[in-house]
Amino acid sequence: MKFVCLQCGREAPFSERGLYRCGCGGLFDVLHDYSRTDAEQLKRLFDARLSERNTPLSGGVWRYKELIHPELPVDRIITKYEGNTGLYENESLRKAAGVRRLWMKAQSENPSGSFKDNGMTVAVSHGLWLGYERLACTSTGNTSSSMAMYAALANAEAVIFLPAEGVSQNKALQTEAYGARMVRTEGGYDDGIVFLDRYAESLGLYVCNSINPLRIEGQKSIVFELAHQMRWKLPDWIVLPGGALSNASALGKGLAELREIGLIDSAPRIAVIQAEGASPFHRMVRSGQRSLSPTPKPDTVASALRIGNPPNWPKALRYAIDNANGVTASVTDEEILEAKALIDRCGIGCEPASAATLAGLRRLVAGGTIGSDETVACVLTGNLLKDTEAIERALRLGATNTVETPAPAKLSPEIIRGMLL
Ligand SMILES: Cc1ncc(COP(=O)(O)O)c(C=O)c1O
Numbered sequence: 001m002k003f004v005c006l007q008c009g010r011e012a013p014f015s016e017r018g019l020y021r022c023g024c025g026g027l028f029d030v031l032h033d034y035s036r037t038d039a040e041q042l043k044r045l046f047d048a049r050l051s052e053r054n055t056p057l058s059g060g061v062w063r064y065k066e067l068i069h070p071e072l073p074v075d076r077i078i079t080k081y082e083g084n085t086g087l088y089e090n091e092s093l094r095k096a097a098g099v100r101r102l103w104m105k106a107q108s109e110n111p112s113g114s115f116k117d118n119g120m121t122v123a124v125s126h127g128l129w130l131g132y133e134r135l136a137c138t139s140t141g142n143t144s145s146s147m148a149m150y151a152a153l154a155n156a157e158a159v160i161f162l163p164a165e166g167v168s169q170n171k172a173l174q175t176e177a178y179g180a181r182m183v184r185t186e187g188g189y190d191d192g193i194v195f196l197d198r199y200a201e202s203l204g205l206y207v208c209n210s211i212n213p214l215r216i217e218g219q220k221s222i223v224f225e226l227a228h229q230m231r232w233k234l235p236d237w238i239v240l241p242g243g244a245l246s247n248a249s250a251l252g253k254g255l256a257e258l259r260e261i262g263l264i265d266s267a268p269r270i271a272v273i274q275a276e277g278a279s280p281f282h283r284m285v286r287s288g289q290r291s292l293s294p295t296p297k298p299d300t301v302a303s304a305l306r307i308g309n310p311p312n313w314p315k316a317l318r319y320a321i322d323n324a325n326g327v328t329a330s331v332t333d334e335e336i337l338e339a340k341a342l343i344d345r346c347g348i349g350c351e352p353a354s355a356a357t358l359a360g361l362r363r364l365v366a367g368g369t370i371g372s373d374e375t376v377a378c379v380l381t382g383n384l385l386k387d388t389e390a391i392e393r394a395l396r397l398g399a400t401n402t403v404e405t406p407a408p409a410k411l412s413p414e415i416i417r418g419m420l421l
């Protein structure tokens with residue numbers, strides 16, 4: 001395993017401190033040597049680990065350790081047995097999407113409530129192994145909750161820059177509850193990344209945002225676990241929401257590696273869905289350009305997607321679009337909230353950013369990019385309880401089954417009969 005710069009190809013040891021970007025400004029990527037990896041042997045190993053409980057390799061990330069971070073000593077793993085999330089089929093969602101089969105992969109079931117845990121367990125374990133004592137991130141709220149949780153678990157310090165505005169209150173409270181040191185900042189996620197890029201190393205901070213290549217390695221486990229759950233036969237499409245583009249990079253890279261090793265015969269195509277008010281990647285891909293023009297003031301009801309300058313765009317372009325024959329789409333806030341109501345009301349539930357997947361899928365089917373005879377998996381990235389402001393907003397717009405009474409209702413059969421009419 002080594003680091004390779006995505007832009008200039010320079011190689012660097014993965015064990016060096018402070019390496020996220022190369023001197024040329026390109027992001028580092030992890031390169032594994034799979035030349036002697038045997039697919040059948042790996043399948044048996046991964047199956048055997050399925051029956052383990054509460055051992056470092058029993059979770060849905062470290063079960064695939066050989067493909068993520070083979071060099072990390074097992075006793076240095078900081079884990080909450082993340083991953084191991086549900087894969088659901090629901091007939092009303094399938095009909096709403098208009099495809100042959102539809103699975104929802106619920107990363108919202110992770111210990112901190114979002115997919116960030118898949119990558120964070122790896123970044124935090126690696127950073128502490130390198131000898132850092134202080135972990136840092138900027139965030140729209142999920143990365144911070146996840147990092148703060150693992151830092152607390154490992155008795156390390158979490159230093160967090162959270163935008164003062166536009167972050168869901170529940171996420172900010174969750175982050176604080178884990179005991180993180182938090183600074184509420186001017187500007188958004190994009191400004192936080194510029195700051196960390198510049199000052200993190202001199203401040204002794206280990207960056208746990210997705211510019212860190214180990215985060216991407218950990219998030220590959222989402223597609224490893226999906227493939228494992230589906231007996232190594234993936235659907236025609238995987239649909240992801242796109243913000244900082246860590247998942248587009250990670251799942252695209254993971255698919256390429258599964259094919260290289262021979263764990264799957266054919267790889268799905270990837271669809272990356274952005275919110276209309278924060279869609280620089282979609283605009284770049286749609287116009288056939290290969291250089292991203294940032295969105296200065298990203299704005300969407302899906303607060304997790306308020307990212308105007310996604311740092312991973314070159315990785316996402318390579319792995320999700322070029323290598324995986326991927327497509328992009330953008331969706332309106334109304335489409336996101338409509339899709340969220342459908343996902344919530346079938347009992348799976350998610351935060352708005354995750355619902356961009358179903359909204360985007362519906363658009364891509366309507367436009368003929370995805371066929372009605374095709375099969376699809378959507379990745380649900382965050383838990384319904386992550387953003388209760390969005391739920392309140394939907395309820396105010398009338399999406400409620402609650403009986404309105406002027407004062408707390410005195411329980412009576414009449415009230416209940418009225419409700420059941
Ligand atoms: C819940 C949720 N969904 C989607 C995203 C976007 O994912 P990515 O940054 O990997 O594109 C984020 C954060 O970025 C998120 O917190």
Ligand SMILES: N[C@@H](CCOP(=O)(O)O)C(=O)O
Pocket residue numbers: 138139140141142143144189208209210211243244245246304305307
């Ligand atoms: N939605 C994310 C923003 C992207 O963060 P990163 O960890 O990929 O850098 C968040 O929750 O902060």
